[in-house]
């Protein structure tokens with residue numbers, strides 16, 4: 001059995017920054033998670049303060065992991081499969097049956113973006129397939145793109161992309177977006193196509209989108225915007241009730257409202273951005289360490 005004052009679940013930028021700030025408060029810190037599963041892995045970032053150009057997301061995670069370990073955080077590169085309250089603290093189990101006892105827990109589990117499940121989606125991810133128009137829109141200046149999804153979020157992305165791309169298709173068979181957002185997307189110039197995506201086509205990069213009515217749209221980018229599911233299930237095991245969209249509500253100290261449990265990063269809701277993940281990570285790490293120091297007797 002491993003013991004920790006602060007246990008962090010999630011090895012993305014939020015969890016790593018939380019680890020750095022908690023460890024520097026001289027409490028024992030264990031972080032469980034796989035950096036390669038972070039939303040940041042394999043992406044390029046160009047809107048993070050102080051890093052000009054396209055920063056390599058995987059490299060940020062590699063360097064950040066080293067920093068966290070350098071400050072004394074113990075990292076277990078595996079997944080948590082269960083969590084429970086026990087003996088006034090918490091006990092979690094990993095996929096390799098490692099049990100960890102902790103006094104405070106930080107949930108930094110991010111979100112999992114809902115997949116479309118068509119041929120070409122996986123193969124061309126990062127080569128013209130994206131799940132975040134707000135993140136990657138800038139790479140499609142003057143190009144032709146499609147936004148897939150019928151929700152308000154998709155309509156907002158279609159409208160946003162008209163500011164970058166020369167041509168925007170909004171592809172949705174069933175539209176559930178608000179009237180206001182549908183009108184805004186149309187007024188901005190997005191062309192609505194009432195069909196479902198059948199396949200994303202391309203060799204090294206996306207070149208076309210095939211629809212279920214047989215139409216083939218020639219384009220450079222496909223944004224899959226079907227909404228997002230949070231990996232907040234563990235939260236319920238710890239008596240933290242997620243919001244309707246599965247995000248976890250926190251106050252300005254990243255406290256969830258349940259004693260000893262904090263949350264940070266994408267799992268707390270939008271904006272899903274590196275800068276916010278890092279900022280909240282610093283707050284959550286500090287808050288959890290202070291809670292351990294102030295509330296738990298040796």
Ligand SMILES: Cc1cc2nc3c(=O)[nH]c(=O)nc-3n(C[C@H](O)[C@H](O)[C@H](O)COP(=O)(O)OP(=O)(O)OC[C@H]3O[C@@H](n4cnc5c(N)ncnc54)[C@H](O)[C@@H]3O)c2cc1C
Nearest residue numbers: 010011012013014037038039080110135265266272273274
């Ligand atoms: C294609 C793409 C492009 C992007 N571009 C930008 C950009 O340009 N600018 C920007 O600011 N942001 C961008 N983002 C968003 C940014 O990557 C995220 O906001 C950021 O990574 C969120 O950090 P996080 O730590 O909250 O979550 P994540 O980075 O997703 O990390 C979550 C971690 O939790 C782990 N985890 C989940 N469940 C468990 C479990 N049960 N046990 C153990 N570990 C678990 C995951 O494996 C992962 O390690 C982009 C994202 C994508 C996908």
